[in-house]
Amino acid sequence: MQTTTSADGTTIAFESIGDGPPVVIVGGAFSVAADGTPLASALTEVGFSAITIDRRGRGASGDKRGTVPEDEVDDLAAVIEAVGGEPAVLGHSSGGVLALYAASRGVPISGLFLSEPPFGFGDGEQLRLLADRLQRLVDEGKGEDAVVAFQLEGVKLPREMVESIRQSDMFPALVPLAQSTVYDARLTAQLSTPTPQMLSVSKPVTILRGEQTFPLLIAAADQLAARMDAADLVIVPESVMHRPDPAATARVVRERA
Structure with missing residues (x-):
């Protein structure tokens, strides 16, 4: 690269x-x-x-x-x-x-x-609060919880889908990206509209x-x-x-x- x-x-x-x-x-x-x-x-x-x-x-x-x-x-x-x-x-x-x-x-x-x-188109405040919570989870070393919270509340995936992902082989590769969920939440919060x-x-x-x-x-x-x-x-x-x-x-x- x-x-x-x-x-x-x-x-x-x-x-x-x-x-x-x-x-x-x-x-x-x-x-x-x-x-x-x-x-x-x-x-x-x-x-x-x-x-x-x-x-x-x-x-x-x-x-x-x-x-x-x-x-x-x-x-x-x-x-x-x-x-x-x-x-x-x-x-x-x-x-x-x-x-x-x-x-x-x-x-x-x-x-x-x-x-x-x-x-x-209007849900920016909810996403801003989510971004703050995700950052706290990452800072506390709870990357897995941040990934799940973003999937549920940021992406709004069905809970059963999120649970399936968490049990899958792909989940460990998502955890190192936990900090990036904060940036995605901030981006879509600031620019919701x-x-x-x-x-x-x-x-x-x-x-x-x-x-x-x-x-x-x-x-x-x-x-x-x-x-x-x-x-x-x-x-x-x-x-x-x-x-x-x-x-x-x-x-x-x-x-x-």
């Missing part, structure tokens, strides 16, 4: 594959750069280069106590500067919230692809969602599209339950980038 340095001195790791116009992939909660590899590979097959990122507090990237959403904007800006040019950015879940916020703050982005961004600047970004915006996904994500995508005059909503049937289908998503990017 390559690395760059964010404005506050935090090391941010990223990986680039392929040739062609660049697309930066920004993952959501609990995701690291490697999780974006299938999508990155699909993008290279349709003529792009693809860049995946370990957001701060994840994988090979560094961290800094007191991180706020503006720090993650700086992280994305540092990666884009390292890559060069003005790439398209494909943000999934909270990564979509971050991508739109970054564009509104002047980060050089040629176009946005926002995959099921979880805008709550998109700012006027976010709603009026001048770059092309494509909002993607599946037909079969969580109702709150359907509502979020549809409401965001209704509030953004210049945005297009694209339904991707192949993407199911908040999992973007790599090949189908890459085709949408190819058609619109």
Whole structure:
């Protein structure tokens, strides 16, 4: 992996594959750069280069106590500067919230692809309180409890699904990412309702969602599209339950980038 340095001195790791116009992939909660590899590979097959990122507090990237959403904007800006040019950015879940916020703050982005961004349109205070509680759990060495609390209250997964995940082989890999749940909660709390600047970004915006996904994500995508005059909503049937289908998503990017 390559690395760059964010404005506050935090090391941010990223990986680039392929040739062609660049697309930066920004993952959501609990995701690291490697999780974006299938999508990155699909993008290279349709003529792009693809860049995946370990957001701060994840994988090979560094961290800094007191991180706020503006720090993650700086992280994305540092990666884009390292890559060069003005790439398209494909943000999934909270990564979509971050991508739109970054564009509104002047980060050089040629176009946005926002995959099921979880805008709550009004539940920011609840998420802010959750972020504070998650930080206390992490500080007390209770990373497992933080992961579960975020899944239940931040992502709003059904309790039986969360219990199944906790008993699965994947759970141990989630625990080291517990600190990042604080950052996702802070991001979606501060930006529960998109700012006027976010709603009026001048770059092309494509909002993607599946037909079969969580109702709150359907509502979020549809409401965001209704509030953004210049945005297009694209339904991707192949993407199911908040999992973007790599090949189908890459085709949408190819058609619109």
